[in-house]
Amino acid sequence: MSQINQKSGSQSIGQRRWKKFKTIKRGYYSLILLSIMYGLSFLLPILVNDKALIVRYNGQYSFPAFTSLVASFPLIDQFVSVFQSGESLGQKGNPGQARYRDLQQQYEQENGDNFIVMPLYPYGPIEDITTDGNTAFMEPWTASDGEGPRIMGTDENGRDVFARMAYGFKVSISFALILVFLEYLIGIPIGGLLGFKSGWYDLIGQRIIEMWATLPILFLIIIVVSFIQPSFILLVLLLALTAWIPITTYIRAEFYREKSKDYVAAAISIGVPTWKIMFKHILPNSLVPIITNFPFAVVAGITSLVALDFLGFGLPPPTPSWGQMLSSGLQNLTKWWLVFSPMFALFVTLIMIVFIGEAIREAFDPKTFSRLR
Numbered sequence: 001m002s003q004i005n006q007k008s009g010s011q012s013i014g015q016r017r018w019k020k021f022k023t024i025k026r027g028y029y030s031l032i033l034l035s036i037m038y039g040l041s042f043l044l045p046i047l048v049n050d051k052a053l054i055v056r057y058n059g060q061y062s063f064p065a066f067t068s069l070v071a072s073f074p075l076i077d078q079f080v081s082v083f084q085s086g087e088s089l090g091q092k093g094n095p096g097q098a099r100y101r102d103l104q105q106q107y108e109q110e111n112g113d114n115f116i117v118m119p120l121y122p123y124g125p126i127e128d129i130t131t132d133g134n135t136a137f138m139e140p141w142t143a144s145d146g147e148g149p150r151i152m153g154t155d156e157n158g159r160d161v162f163a164r165m166a167y168g169f170k171v172s173i174s175f176a177l178i179l180v181f182l183e184y185l186i187g188i189p190i191g192g193l194l195g196f197k198s199g200w201y202d203l204i205g206q207r208i209i210e211m212w213a214t215l216p217i218l219f220l221i222i223i224v225v226s227f228i229q230p231s232f233i234l235l236v237l238l239l240a241l242t243a244w245i246p247i248t249t250y251i252r253a254e255f256y257r258e259k260s261k262d263y264v265a266a267a268i269s270i271g272v273p274t275w276k277i278m279f280k281h282i283l284p285n286s287l288v289p290i291i292t293n294f295p296f297a298v299v300a301g302i303t304s305l306v307a308l309d310f311l312g313f314g315l316p317p318p319t320p321s322w323g324q325m326l327s328s329g330l331q332n333l334t335k336w337w338l339v340f341s342p343m344f345a346l347f348v349t350l351i352m353i354v355f356i357g358e359a360i361r362e363a364f365d366p367k368t369f370s371r372l373r
Contacts, residue, residue, distance in 0.1 A: 020363040027359020030352035041170035045069040048163050050124035050131075051082070052100040054117040057089045064100070065119055090114070102132060105146055122148065125167040126318040129158030140337050153337045155328055159318070161337060165345050167320035172349070175236065176301030182240040183297060184290065187247030192278050192286075194248070195255025202252070209245060217242050225313050232315060239304055243297075250293060254286035288364050295357030299350055306346060322346055 011019070022028050046053060051064040064084055071080040086094030091103055104116040129136055133144040138154040140161075152161040194205045221230075221238050228234065258264065259282065267277045308314035309323025317324065322342040329338030 017363045021359055024359040024362055026355045027357075027362075030355040031359075034349070034352050034356070037169065038173050041166070041173070042072075043069070044166055044170060045072050047119055048121040048123070048125075048166050049119045050100060050122060050127050052104070052116045052118055054115075055084075055089060055100070055103075056116075057114050059113070064098075099132060101147060121151070121163065123150065123160040123163050125163040125320040126159065128318070131158070134158035134160075137332070137335055152341045153335075155325070155335075155338055156332060157318075161325070161341050164320040164325060165322070165341050168322045168325065168342070169345060169349065171232075171315070171320060172302045172305055172322060173298075175232065175305045176298045179236050179239055179243060179301040179304075180294065180297045182236065183244045183247050186240070187244035188251050188283070188290070190244070191248035191251030192255050192283065195252040196259055196274070196278050196282065198256065198259075209248065213242060213245050215242055221308065221313055229316055230314060235305070235308065235314065239301075243300075247290070247293065247297070250289040251286060254289060255282055258282045258285050292357070292361045292364050295353050295360060299353050299357075302346075302350065302353075 040047070045051070045068040046065045049065050049068060051068050053063065053065045055062045055064065062084065064082065067080060068082045070076060071082050084098050086096065086098040086103070089098050089103055091098055091106065100116055100118060101122055104118060107114040107116055128134060133147050134154060135144060136154060136156050136158045138144075138150050138158075140151060140153045141149045142153065143149040150160055150162065152165065154160055155164075190205070190209075194202045217239065220241075221235070224230075224234070224238060255278070263281065264277060267281055272281075305314060305321070306323040306326070309321040310327045311323075312327070314323055315321050322345060325338070325342040326346075329335070329340075329342060332338050
């Protein structure tokens, strides 16, 4: 028994919290599954795409899907072109973007040395009814002539629902993570300064925050997008205008509590700079509300984007978006898969994040009893 206690005592508080987190299975497995899914979402251009992985034509090779993968990263798309004309690959009468599924059938019929290797799921998120083989309102697991089945069918524009749902997952999670990063980047320094300085700094700062919190962010977004085409970054910045206020409140309260402790008084007495006291000594002891709030802030970010897209003030078409898919489904209620697919994806994603959040709260909770037990 003494050896067990010594082993437990040798562990840091972070290790003990992680060990406790792992015992809450639904949160632990949700974190693993969600991390894997989000990691794979960056590989979607080579997993779920209408562009070929490998094209061999007249002895020369090209890799359109891998080029699309590289171009999917911000800023790089300005320097990498994903266009490859059909005529350059022997697709007569098609000077536009090559239709790789048709080319694959053409090469197989020619029975020559040319060949194409398509991704695991060879349908893209934005190809619509103008592409051969795409038909509006195809039911799940149906297929066009010579093509594979559509797992979740197509929408009113002939776009593949599964592909849009998969890409929409990446868009939603990335949007929420960047928004939360900005919340913390703004809220932590402001909250720490108000809590540490207190006095007139806190009094004036609180009044300013109260006035800023009354900003009607939805109406502001409606006004802005009526003049400017909304984009991913623009929506993040607009939502971040007020999203930092809750985390500021949490950090302010933690700094108020911590600054009255002896280690802060000792640091001040020996002349430690204020910024070092705030961010090297107090902040590490104030991380509990920051960490436990993180998953729920991600949930808020996802639902904000879905709501904006549903109302028509979010990302511009044809960007894959769960909110747009849900709006389309409600306009075509007889096509059950158009409503079920985005609702199912949203429900599963949010419930996994909530499980992670509850497990984190349990792991960081100093009490011995929790409703998750």
